Amino acid sequence: MSLSNEEIARYSRHLIMPEVGMEGQLKLKSARVLCIGTGGLGAPIGLYLTAAGVGTIGLVDFDIVDASNLQRQVIHGTKDIGRKKLDSAADTMKDINPHVNVVKHEVALSSENAMAIVKDYDIVVDGTDNFPTRYLVNDACVLLGKPNVYGSIFRFEGQASVFATADGPCYRCLYPEPPPPGLVPSCAEGGVLGILPGLIGVVQATEVVKLILGKGDTLAGRLMLYDALNMKFREMRLRKSPDCPICGPNRTITELIDYHQFCGVPRQPEPVAAANDLEIDVVEVKRLIDSAHRFVLIDVREPHEYQICNIPAARLIPLGTLPKHVGDLDAGAEYVIHCKSGMRSAKACDLLRQSGFQRVRNMKGGILAWADKVDPRVPKY
């Protein structure tokens, strides 16, 4: 393998650095990196690895570009809304560097396909957004002996590390088990500062390049913590756990397992059918309001979301404060609960039912559905 004159001109700033040089640039060119997810973390990872000249970059995604992605997923543009993320990301990457071979894997990574996909790559970068896939990526990397460059984000806070190197710890050494569903909010529920995945993704891309070059000290054995709000970087020592079920001396996991079951999340969304007494359609809620039917409509979103849009008939009680308000509410009254899309209100309904409230229904699809089907003037966020 060698570099063309065009490539030599392109990578000039690398070639004149002793830490990279021609040898390092050829290592980059022959490297095969798998990027799981082309979202907030995947965007900067894809962009920088492409620009750096990583020869083969595999992308795993099955999502479509949505307007709400563009606040952080800088590999996609306004013109890409509605396109497959894979196509949009690949086009951007090809534009930055036509020498890079982009391989598209249009699948949801699963226990059935992960080994076959991961085995063809040297390094895996984890830019996923959920616990089942994170444990799946970890386990596949450990079983196949591929380094797993990890990054994860929440609101203003990020984590990064390098797992599953030859003697290094893995994700299960750090966190043996995932949190039960519902205890830790996702970015879709909790929000994320748009710039945050940029920084964490660039840290991941840096670690990938160092692993390929074999230079420097990687984050293997260290957990980097970043707090954007206070602009603080910290670092924790990370050890290979002697009790780790997949990379420890007494391993019990020797093949991929059912990660949805492991994380306690159902594989398919809960069936909605036959839920008439538990859920209510937005059109029906509108009819109840217009007919002056006696019921209480509660909005369990946060005050800053209420400011963006609201249903005037609704009373705002953020989900986190609901337990304190249960005592003030009439358990015999009829309730409809709504949030943005129906997730938090479902939790609120459960909480009220557990507190003895009999007539509680979840407004299906939340205020987003209200904007679609009842009042198009309501902005969607």
Added chain:
Amino acid sequence: MAKILIPTPLRQFVNQQDAVEVSGANVETLLGALTTQYPDLRKNLFNDEGKLRSFVNVYLNDEDIRYLNKGQTEVKDSDTLSIVPSIAGGR
């Protein structure tokens, strides 16, 4: 008083503070004092048996207490305790 750093997902349970100072001789008494002061935090840190949850790590300065003396790890006033739960966001 040792300082306990509170991560973003748990700040809602401690009036949005990023750090809380409490008194105690070891990790167990410090976390006990913290959750007595902020009871809503308890179920996020401990399981029904009162054990630290397996997706929450606690570090004394930069060392994981699992590799020190766990709950009995001694804490000096000059030390910082960090609570670091797993987060999964990426999109």
